[in-house]
Amino acid sequence: MKNATFSRRDWLRSSLTLASGAAVLPAAIGRGDFSTEQNIQWAAQSRLQELDFQLPLNPPAQVARLNANENPFGPSAKTRLAIMETAMQGNRYAHGEAATLRKLIAEREGVSEDYIMMGPGSTDLLEKTAITHFINGGNIVSADPAYMSLVNTAKSFKASWKNVPLKKDWSHDLAGMESAIDANTKLIYVCNPNNPTGSITEAKALRSFCEKVSSKVPVFVDEAYLEYLDDAMASSMVDLVAKGKNVIVARTFSKINAMAGLRVGYIVALPSTLKKIEDMVRGNMGMCITSVNAAIASIQDAEFHANSRKWTAEGREYLYQELKKMGINYVPSYTSFILFPIEMEGKAFLQKMYDSGVAVRSFLIDGKTYCRVSVGLKDELKLFTESLKKVMA
Numbered sequence: 001m002k003n004a005t006f007s008r009r010d011w012l013r014s015s016l017t018l019a020s021g022a023a024v025l026p027a028a029i030g031r032g033d034f035s036t037e038q039n040i041q042w043a044a045q046s047r048l049q050e051l052d053f054q055l056p057l058n059p060p061a062q063v064a065r066l067n068a069n070e071n072p073f074g075p076s077a078k079t080r081l082a083i084m085e086t087a088m089q090g091n092r093y094a095h096g097e098a099a100t101l102r103k104l105i106a107e108r109e110g111v112s113e114d115y116i117m118m119g120p121g122s123t124d125l126l127e128k129t130a131i132t133h134f135i136n137g138g139n140i141v142s143a144d145p146a147y148m149s150l151v152n153t154a155k156s157f158k159a160s161w162k163n164v165p166l167k168k169d170w171s172h173d174l175a176g177m178e179s180a181i182d183a184n185t186k187l188i189y190v191c192n193p194n195n196p197t198g199s200i201t202e203a204k205a206l207r208s209f210c211e212k213v214s215s216k217v218p219v220f221v222d223e224a225y226l227e228y229l230d231d232a233m234a235s236s237m238v239d240l241v242a243k244g245k246n247v248i249v250a251r252t253f254s255k256i257n258a259m260a261g262l263r264v265g266y267i268v269a270l271p272s273t274l275k276k277i278e279d280m281v282r283g284n285m286g287m288c289i290t291s292v293n294a295a296i297a298s299i300q301d302a303e304f305h306a307n308s309r310k311w312t313a314e315g316r317e318y319l320y321q322e323l324k325k326m327g328i329n330y331v332p333s334y335t336s337f338i339l340f341p342i343e344m345e346g347k348a349f350l351q352k353m354y355d356s357g358v359a360v361r362s363f364l365i366d367g368k369t370y371c372r373v374s375v376g377l378k379d380e381l382k383l384f385t386e387s388l389k390k391v392m393a
């Protein structure tokens with residue numbers, strides 16, 4: 001989320017400041033009309049603090065980019081071809097192509113096209129959902145730690161956040177989330193599998209939860225990483241939308257399709273929910289014609305999805321074995337990244353890893369430091385484990 005007066009980066013920086021007790025707080029606050037007190041409360045409220053490490057978001061080519069959960073195996077050959085073939089059509093709006101993509105998505109999800117809204121990445125749709133549901137305030141219920149994009153946008157519309165700690169096994173505390181709902185709850189956000197933990201909440205339990213609570217409050221289920229599961233569709237909540245439940249499912253082409261830089265995502269929701277969004281902001285726009293044609297090629301490329309899944313699982317297994325050898329207790333992952341604890345101050349860790357050519361992320365969760373590493377190419381993973389051994393020695 002980028003706010004004109006107080007960016008997410010500033011928010012994270014103030015979180016870090018609070019976590020570390022460092023003396024830089026005044027630099028991060030007092031930056032205009034965004035309530036400083038509120039930001040301090042948010043930072044203090046969360047179990048999760050990201051360590052803002054002041055390294056480039058776009059590291060140079062020689063650095064292994066294992067910090068943003070990008071898929072290193074693509075885009076697929078068919079996708080690249082579609083991009084090249086579309087270059088000459090850059091003078092045209094993508095209305096017709098977008099309609100084709102929407103139809104393919106609807107077929108895949110088992111719903112009709114009026115249940116689909118697309119946008120430039122799922123971030124766009126997380127934000128649009130937050131804007132339209134929280135323009136008049138209210139509260140949002142989500143797990144903590146969770147992926148914060150939708151929650152942060154909701155907060156910037158003065159919504160309050162009811163954060164329910166993940167359970168000891170890192171799954172959602174669904175009973176706790178249900179009891180957190182009150183008359184002012186406008187949306188529940190569930191990220192499954194979850195980022196930054198990589199953990200999963202069992203589909204059966206989540207399905208009963210959604211069936212029950214969606215009669216009171218809409219449930220937003222962010223399935224960005226779901227397609228890394230072998231039985232993704234069986235674990236998806238999309239069938240509930242098809243059954244008329246007030247559930248919104250978000251998916252992205254950024255992960256299994258390896259199109260993060262091309263920006264295509266979508267939500268599956270009841271036509272009445274999409275109308276609510278469409279009444280305020282325009283849906284199905286914002287994607288460029290090359291990306292739409294790339295997504296049309298990619299969604300039909302089952303072989304690439306299977307390879308992406310297989311290669312990611314192999315990379316995860318390699319990391320598991322290496323971490324085990326180092327005596328590190330990682331969080332079992334259902335995604336393209338792994339979270340594990342480190343016995344070192346996070347900022348210094350990030351700097352040292354970066355100095356040896358590897359970009360990763362670090363978080364404080366309940367005051368304990370963790371590293372999050374994305375699955376990369378074999379050479380990158382080898383460099384990562386070698387660097388980790390050196391840095392932790």
Ligand SMILES: Cc1ncc(COP(=O)(O)O)c(C=O)c1O
Pocket residue numbers: 068069120121122123124147191194195222224225251252253254260264265
């Ligand atoms: C859980 C989750 N949801 C949504 C997104 C946003 O992805 P995009 O905007 O690229 O679709 C991400 C990105 O990493 C994510 O981790």
